[in-house]
Amino acid sequence: MSAAHTTGAGDGADLIGVDLVGLDEDLGATSSDVIRILADRIAATGRAASGDTLAADAIKREASVGTGVPGGIAIPHARSTSVTAPTLAFTRLARTVPFGAPDGDADVVFMIAVPDGADKDHLTVLSTLARALIRDDFTAALRAATTPQDIVDLVDREVSGEVAAAGVGTAGRASGTPAGTATATGQEARPTAGADTHVVDSDTSGTGGRRKVIVGVTACPTGIAHTYMAADALVAAAQRAGAEMHVETQGSSQVEPLDPALIARADAVVFAVDVDVRDRSRFAGKPLVSGPVKRGVDEPDAMIAEALRAADDPKAARVSGSAAEAGTSTAKDEHFGQSLKRWLLTGVSYMIPFVAGGGLLIALGFLLSGYGIALTHGDDGVNNAVWTLQHSTLLDLPAQGLGYYLGAAAFQIGSVSLGFLVAALAGYIAYAIADRPGIAPGFVAGSIAVFMNAGFLGGLVGGLIAGAAAYWIGRIPTWRWLRGLMPVVIIPLFASIIASGLMLLVLGGPIAWLMTQLTEFLNSLSGASAVLLGIILGLMMAFDLGGPVNKVAYAFAVAGLGAGSASNVVPFEIMAAVMAAGMVPPLALALASTVLYRNGFTKPERENGKAAWLLGASFISEGAIPFAAADPLRVIPASMVGAAVTGAISMAAGVTSRAPHGGIFVFFAIGGIGMFIVAVLAGTVVSALVLVALKKWVRRAPAVTDAAAAQAASAGETVGQRAPVAV
Secondary structure: OEEOOOOOOOHHHHOOOHHHEEEEEOOOOOHHHHHHHHHHHHHHOOOEOOHHHHHHHHHHHHHHOOOEEOOOEEOOEEEOOOEOOOEEEEEEEEEEEOOOOOOOOEEEEEEEEEOOOOOHHHHHHHHHHHHHOOOHHHHHHHHHOOOHHHHHHHHHHHHHHHHHHOOOOOOOOOOOOOOOEEOOOOOEOOOOOOOOEEEEOOOOOOOOOOOOEEEEEEEOOOOOOHHHHHHHHHHHHHHHHOOEEEEEEOOOOOOOOOOHHHHHOOOEEEEEEOOOOOOHHHHOOOEEEEEOHHHHHHOHHHHHHHHHHHHOOOOOOEOOOOHHHOOOOOOOOOOHHHHHHHHHHHHHHHHHHHHHHHHHHHHHHHHHHOHHHHOOOOOOOOOOHHHHHHHOEOOEOOOOOHHHHHHHHHHHHHHHHHHOHHHHHHHHHHHHHHOHHHHHHHHHHHHHHHHOOOHHHHHHHHHHHHHHHHHHHHOOOOOHHHHOOHHHHHHHHHHHHHHHHHHHHHHHHHHHHHHHHHHHHHHHOOOHHHHHHHHHHHHHHHHOOOOHHHHHHHHHHHHOHHHOEOOEOHHHHHHHHHHHHHHHHHHHHHHHHHHHOHHHOOHHHHHHHHHHHHHHHOOOHHHHHHHHHHOHHHHHHHHHHHHHHHHHHHHHHOOEEOOOOOHHHHHHHEEOHHHHHHHHHHHHHHHHHHHHHHHHHOOOOOOOOHHHHHHHHHHHHHHHHOOOOOO
């Protein structure tokens, strides 16, 4: 066994060095053995905070679908919060190991490790390398390499063109042949990550016969490797079958959508995906062949043959206008509770930009013009902000001056933005259920909820009804000539009638009554009740650091902002408690890792700790995620304790916030800024001290035990080697 442990050179050294390369190694008998050693190798170079965490993420990915591809190649890969820089690790094995490829075990393994926030350029380079692994010339060179530096140089030559051309590769391309194109003569140029549309030229033989046109989409959960490998494999298979093939790769690199005119003339559609197809309704009515993305890599000829048969079969399955029939999808095995959570969180995620932008503009308006601009009329009969904007210009300023004028403008824009809150929530809940045809019915139902004073809860209900109606209508069999109108006319029309009719005639009144009772209950909170609410909100904000529980607490707070007023400050108090508590985890981790207990954290964690100061001050709870991912059983409990303290102090002191985001940087919108700072500092110190105590006196269990790794490996091999299911 040989492996080098020095630093590589060249453009590819940004991703790989000789210290990440091993040749003719015996790394164990299972895929998990290999993954764990490569993960540790990556961590040893400082490119991952924890080898155990990276290995666990990669093994989990491997267990879902094996990463072996034909030709004795394996590409285990994972996005991981533990990874600090996009990285490649390579091994050429002395004995083959099963990774789930249909043609046997692997002796060449590239491990791809990507941080959650990897930039587009790195992802483009990684996808380029993944594509190269299905080329015989590249894999032959890997097997012929005699030194680790040879491997680094091979990678460097393969990806340096991508780096230089910012997404358009050049190496190995036939002169005058665009990237991603297979020529009519049968010479196949190498597709690149920058070419998201892959084409096989139409017939140029002079026979005048029209080749079948197939369009397709490839997508995998990580969007790094299989997405692009499947696209290239399908292109090559279509060429062998004499068809014209265009593939849209919905991966981590920039997506270039297929031309609508091209989709319109397509004879069939191929989806090789493990996630929902974006804008699926574009393909509505076309004959469909679908399967997992790995089938696109392993059996591209079979998928193309099925697509050609489907093109001539009037009874073939066809693409619906809804994401609900996405073939193999990450949602296919969800039970109703999981689906409901996904739908609601989609709505909340799309709603937040309206709230954040609108809330900050309102806060800016208050800073420039005072809180009086929110009143219909001032005590002295001064006209309100809307009148000011409508009846004055910069050349004819009101008596209050330029600052008041600009503040009124900011306040009015922010108010309009917040007015979309409920409609956006309902619209994107419906979108999560029924894809694009659900958006219009959802927005209309949300607007009706506002009209009925049903508020945030009405938006939730309206969005669910609109999505369900759009999904149900989209499944109704209809004539072929009508299918093209379904997603743009029929579904939005009738789903709007159903959802908004129910909200207007049946559900709006009871939901409005319930919202009134909830508002009165919140207004009655004081003393111990308010403190208890602050504790609960603090615990929720720190429980999963930007996950579902955190978002529920945040959505609860921002939903109430619209109901806040000078006489009803409880919604503003809730917003302040939520924002203060959300600032605590990253600030506490920064304090612990850079000041109180530096030796208890790795070097990458200390570097993350420096960034966490600013993230925490800005109310970006996700700044604590790298720490929580590496050590969840100590970081999360410590964060929850401090956040609960902060929430309790904030509510007890009656601190208010009229801004939904921004942390300390929106100090001008925070009432009781002194106690706000005290609450945040108290929670930060408590969390940091608890974490230090846990790190010193509570021993950390291994992230992945040998038994668990073996079990995951066994599951991965079983799933990966399972015969593909034809759809």
